[in-house]
Amino acid sequence: MQVLQRALQAVFNVLEGWLDRPFGPDWNPLYHLGALGFFYFWVVAVSGIYIYIFFDTGISEAYDSVEYMTHDQWYLAGVMRSLHRYASDGMVAMMMLHMVREFSLDRHRGSRWFTWFTGVPILWLVVICGITGYWLVWDTLAQYIAIATTEWLDWLPIFGESVARNFLAADLLDDRFFSLMVFLHIAVPLILLLVLWIHLQRVTKPEVFPARGLALGSFAMLLGLSLFWPALSQGPADLSQVPAVVGLDWFYLIAYPVVEIWGAGPAWALTFGGSLLIAMLPWLPPLRRRSVAQVDLANCNGCTRCQEDCPFAAITMTPRSDGRPFEREAVVDPELCTGCGICAGACPTSTPFRRASALVPGIDLADRPLKDLRQQIQEATAGLTGDRKVLVLGCEHGIGTGQMAIDGVAQVPLPCIGALPPSFIDYVLSRDLADGVFLAGCKGGECYSRFGLRWTAQRLAGERDPHLRARVPRERIGQLEPGARSKAKMTAAVSAFQAGLPQRSGEIEHPRIRQEETV
């Protein structure tokens, strides 16, 4: 499984690198696939409502009403029809890429299984939306779909009567079945929306709308395509003729050739088996349970920063239970916690300037406390020599760990770059443990734990609590540029940072055991 993930990651790495250049991280579609999925969904919804106004829901009138839209009212209803089709196809493309990418980045195991698992019904619902949609046009493609779908369904022993018999001849055809399709084509997208909402229940502040530039670009693309290459029907359905050759929409209808070639039974086996396999991926193999966050009430003042920063909705604030004069306290749900440590990086009590006995923050990873991080930093920097000592603090999920053979450089791994309280940087520099601190988050500028890079940047810039103190010389802090994706780039960046470090001239005051603002 890991081999597969690595291979996919390598492919995404290359593609993301290419797209980074023209788009930049905020607009690079590959970093915003879920948001783009939503965006296409809304385009489909709005255009769908518009064309429904002109759509005639009777089986003998449906085709003509669609033709009217495409040809007579091409400038509006026709464009809407094309938008409806192409945005639907775009949604499938985004969804598949999104799924494969989340899998390749290993963001689906452990506590994150829920989001993955609830993605599986989304696959089904989206495809059902597409199939019922093509049915409504009642052209030769719809005829093919109707017959092939019902023949396929008939293989399952769930219908007493053969459903395919409905499409034997024109005089047997009735409106009832067609009305069912119209109903499904409206009801299933609503169910889809509900399941999408469930999909995001364990994702804090999900990105459900892409950045404006990306949204505008995508919409312009759809509009251009719709004008240049309008969606067309394929001739009216006629049950006395076999639609031998059909133009398939391969985004939605790829299953039909499979049914034809393999037969209905194996195709069902593939469909159900494949869905089951995808649904089980979070446990193939299960993630070794990482340590989860724990609250130490004696040090928690209920400031809500950890709750604000947790990317996985694992922290809730509840009324105070220990009688201390604070309103609330933080509570971690271990089932939701991924052990990213971002909460510890957010807690104002996480300061290394405290004495060893006292370095117990309000919230901390149980098996990987900040006390240990401070000790690791002390040990790693103890052996450094020279006047350009650099400490690299790198995320384990990025390229920042593993030894780099550069003189005067020490490395300490972090569960996430966001797990680093900014005061640790102050600590390292003011205590002369190193002359520079280099921070390395996930590669490609996108954080495995979602918010680590973003929160770190905001904390360093003084836009988010806890701030990095103003006295810390910013030129002594280096960061991996978002575009860096290889060990070689990383090594080069660290070397360049080291070479560019200004000589120390005692410009830093040395506060001895100074408590940061603690509880």
Add this chain to the structure above:
Amino acid sequence: MIRVFRYTGQALVYVLFAAFLGYFSSAPSYTHFPPDQALIKLSLAHGAKREGGCRRFTQAELQKMAPNMRRPMDCPRQRLPVVVELIIDGETRYSASVPPTGLSGDGRSRIYQRFSVRPGKHAIVARLRDSDRSEGFDYEKTAEIELTARQSLAIDFRQEMGGFLFRW
């Protein structure tokens, strides 16, 4: 200048993606049936007669039944299989004995078969047996039908309409 390059790059990516969407939304076309052939579809759902006739319960048997369950006749629910043959131009293309559906074998027998034939005139014979006779058929329909390429002939069976129906 860099801005211009960036937007050109983006436009290029969008155009490629648009071409991808536009193309695969209706192409390449898919041929699921040989376009130079005609199609004959045999589809029916018909319940054959029950297996064996009804018989009177004996007095002794009636005594054993709960009073509210007593009924004079014992009728088996199990249906006979439906035997169907389709002969096209003298060649038997289909011949099968299809058991009834349903858990207790009281549902209708279901057949759904497709045959491709070359275009032109065809002599078609469809036969069906739904009784316990050991030879011959209860229903038969013969017709000479001219089909063009891709034309679809549907062969259905409706007892209430006198047997086989050919529609094309």
